[in-house]
Amino acid sequence: MGLPLRPMGSVLDAPNKFNFFKKDKRLGRKIMNCQIKKITESFPKIILVAFFIGIVFPCSAKAQAPTPKNMVLVNAGGFIRGVDVDRGTTNSSKSEAQTKKFPVSKNSFNDESPAKMIYLSSYYIDKYEVSNAQYKEFMRSTDHAAPAYWDHRQLNKPEFPVTGVNWFDANEYCRWSKKRLPTEAEWEKAARGPAGLTYPWGNTLDVEKANFSKGDRGNKMVTTQVDSYPEGKSYYGAHNMAGNVFEWVQDWYDPDYYKNQDNVRNVKGPKLGVNLGVPGKYEEKIKYGQKKVIRGGSWFAPPESITTTHRFWNDPMNNSYGVGLGIRCARDIKENSNMVARSYYMEALVEMGAQKFAQAYTSINKALETNPNNTEYKKLKALIKKKRRFIKIDTNYLKNEKRNK
DSSP: OOOOOOOHHHHHHSSSTTGGGSSOHHHHHHHHHHHHHHHHHTHHHHHHHHHIIIIISOBOOTTSOOOOTTEEEEOBEEEEESOBSOTTTTTTTSOHHHHHHSOBOTTSOGGGOSOEEEEEOOEEEESSOOBHHHHHHHHHHHOOOOOTTTTOTTTOOTTSBOOSOOHHHHHHHHHHTTOBOOOHHHHHHHHHTTTTOSBTTBSSOOTTSOBOGGGTTSOOOSOOOTTOOGGGOOTTOOSOSSBSSEEEEEEEOOTTHHHHOOOOBSOOOOSSOOOOSOOOSHHHHHHSSOOEEEESOOTTSOGGGGSTTOOEEEOTTOOOGGGOEEOOOEEEOOOOHHHHHHHHHHHHHHHHHTTOHHHHHHHHHHHHHHSTTOHHHHHHHHHHHHHHHHHHHHHHHHHHHHHHO
């Protein structure tokens, strides 16, 4: 049998921390590397469990109230935001394994890349686009002005989506209904689901599952009911996230936001939009200046605009582009402390797998700050601490060996 390792504290506290290896340096180093190997070999299993829990079976909302009427719950967890344009260029910094994980499309636009795993806390999003009937109640309650095309006999039917609203109209409506506009990341996750689908229903374009491009053959010249195309609903159950009307989101538009953004947790979008030109007259400000993001395409827009990753923009004051600017609202969920702690725990597992032990130690400490009595978190903290010490001692030993040669 091999010599047992001393408790790590006694090794570090000894006057000469290399005394442990004096009697048989080769045997000591072999034992140490064996211990490191055992811990390292367990990482793939740990990471697989983490992703299985966090993505396939996202954190459940046990302590949350029932889902509000006509909204759907989007559980906390990771999802792939964006799509890589070209494997040879956009993915050049990714390993071969990473390249296979992230979606690639030659038809995507540059502002949709690179693909990246993003984590979002749980939230609710409207099951349907806001209807004319709902918007009418808002107008009656607030004396808010009617949108464009309110008198259009083909567009103003009660169960059809309200259209012809600008960003300020959409924002005011969501606030009045005790909700808010979704962030761009929230919208995309609700549309494409955890599998990173190209369309809400799958990866193949289907004219029977969405109202776009004037019915593709010019048959449908207007919008359809908000509960139409049930077979085209998203993984989470949201209808018409492709086509019917474009939907305003909270974010300012920046074509390089995905490329320049390092944060991957509960992203909120850029603080300000990018001036797309030199604003001058009012008409030029509509064309240039800072823009807000719109998502999902519309009955009027081409097939390229209805993918779950397609990013488009419009002036926040404009209400008429494509006769299809509508609303879908979101709502925060009061965070469950157990869910928050669990998310930090999963981050620690992922960081261990990447051998980022300092970051993993920080994450598990955050989990314990939120849920200090969790035995599972305490065990992981001890494992991370032990792993950090093994690495430190082995590294120092190798340095000392080099000096002695």
